Amino acid sequence: MTRPAPNPAARRAQALRLAYQRMRARFGHLQWWPGETPFEVCVGAILTQNTAWSNVERAIANLKAARVLTPRKLYALPERNLAALIRPAGYFNVKARRLRAFLQTLVEDFGGRLDRLLAGDTATVRQRLLAIHGIGPETADSMLLYAGAHPRFVIDAYTRRIFQRHGWCRGDASYDDLQTLCESALSQKPLPARLDYWQDYHAQLVITGKTYCRPRQPRCAECPLKPLLPNRPQSKTIGH
Numbered sequence: 080m081t082r083p084a085p086n087p088a089a090r091r092a093q094a095l096r097l098a099y100q101r102m103r104a105r106f107g108h109l110q111w112w113p114g115e116t117p118f119e120v121c122v123g124a125i126l127t128q129n130t131a132w133s134n135v136e137r138a139i140a141n142l143k144a145a146r147v148l149t150p151r152k153l154y155a156l157p158e159r160n161l162a163a164l165i166r167p168a169g170y171f172n173v174k175a176r177r178l179r180a181f182l183q184t185l186v187e188d189f190g191g192r193l194d195r196l197l198a199g200d201t202a203t204v205r206q207r208l209l210a211i212h213g214i215g216p217e218t219a220d221s222m223l224l225y226a227g228a229h230p231r232f233v234i235d236a237y238t239r240r241i242f243q244r245h246g247w248c249r250g251d252a253s254y255d256d257l258q259t260l261c262e263s264a265l266s267q268k269p270l271p272a273r274l275d276y277w278q279d280y281h282a283q284l285v286i287t288g289k290t291y292c293r294p295r296q297p298r299c300a301e302c303p304l305k306p307l308l309p310n311r312p313q314s315k316t317i318g319h
């Protein structure tokens with residue numbers, strides 16, 4: 080008896096799992112934890128908005144050198160002093176305001192205890208984070224996945240570009256569309272293995288995006304995902 084051909088959703092899920100295997104075989108497990116502590120992860124998640132991670136590292140280094148990288152000490156800093164310290168991360172006045180909004184909730188509502196802020200069921204904690212000024216879905220999900228051990232797949236510009244170029248999503252797919260796609264296709268492992276899988280999967284997409292899947296002139300010939308490219312070029316439908 081011949082097996083029925085997998086439907087498009089099943090084929091796409093298969094491709095996404097294979098993509099991880101191929102990236103992992105190239106780069107190994109990346110042991111990627113964007114920060115030395117969960118609090119540093121959260122600060123980094125806000126600072127990394129619209130800038131490269133290397134700039135965030137310089138801003139975090141300033142905070143460490145000033146010995147203020149704790150919720151209460153950071154919250155006690157006047158906004159202009161905070162802005163000066165995080166200047167390397169760019170948009171420093173905006174980010175100082177956002178950081179202070181996050182710190183206000185953390186310190187005033189949760190006693191400065193990040194474990195309390197991030198405690199509860201995932202949907203509730205996500206809503207709590209999204210209610211804070213300057214925290215959008217990508218920032219909230221980075222905090223959830225990397226600081227709070229909550230299973231939410233993080234979607235970023237690299238994810239979107241790679242998925243569009245491979246025809247795994249439509250050009251107009253929303254953040255939620257992409258997240259639903261990843262979470263439903265990549266839920267085969269039970270927790271906590273799934274947490275590690277999603278943390279590392281996102282890290283693999285970031286390194287693949289940075290190294291090969293550049294906005295212009297992607298280096299497909301050297302990329303571990305080349306065998307998963309569709310036969311038909313996607314560039315017309317996705318606008319790159």
Ligand code: SF4
Pocket residue numbers: 241244245287291292293297298299300302303304305306308
């Ligand atoms: S560089 Fe090419 S093969 Fe690699 S992820 Fe981008 S589109 Fe795919």
